Amino acid sequence: MSAIPLTARGAERLQAELHRLKTVERPDIINAISEARAQGDLSENAEYDAARERQAFVEGRIKELEGTLSNAQIIDPSALDVDGKAVFGATVEIEDLDSGERVTYQIVGDVEADIRANLISVSSPVARALIGKSEGDVVSVRAPAGIREFEVLNVSYL
Incomplete structure (x- = not known):
């Protein structure tokens, strides 16, 4: 395994x-x-x-x-040399560029993902789009309602 x-x-x-x-x-x-x-x-x-x-x-x-x-x-993201980029374990605050809605997610493993607690799976479309991005970057995510764009406001390693 x-x-x-x-x-x-x-x-x-x-x-x-x-x-x-x-x-x-x-x-x-x-x-x-x-x-x-x-x-x-x-x-x-x-x-x-x-x-x-x-x-x-x-x-x-x-x-x-x-x-x-x-x-x-x-995996402890604070121990990695990632230079402010979103990685596994990072907490990322994003803003929907259409609605202005802000949300904070932590990127976690499939086993611990819980959307109600804002823990998103590393294999989810949003997390995959965020991986490697830094503050100020804009990402596009294909959603059922079409393509949505988000701006990365903050990346932290708690």
Whole structure:
């Protein structure tokens, strides 16, 4: 398996989730299964079936997180010599040249992308357009509504 790029903060979030799943969720599920077994006939026991289904989901997520973290390549953009350019892990403030709307994104790996938190995947069209650009540059992004242009207002490495 190839290296999975992650920011330090993204790796910490995944490790915290893994820890919670192993120390809180897994024991809770084991207790729920034990309680459901104590009720007797498992063939018609909805609580048992629900607990087993939840267990399968949690165990799958644990395995996924362990795989991701074991193949993670932590990238710290502040340690790179990038001369103010947008790179993986950089936080970039852009302005839509049509609407004047400003938004700040951090360019992160596919695994940690979350548009609600303004974390965009390095493989997204916006991030691909921003990579290598500096403050003052204008980028064009093909969107479903057509081509949109953005000006890079600020690049920082948090």
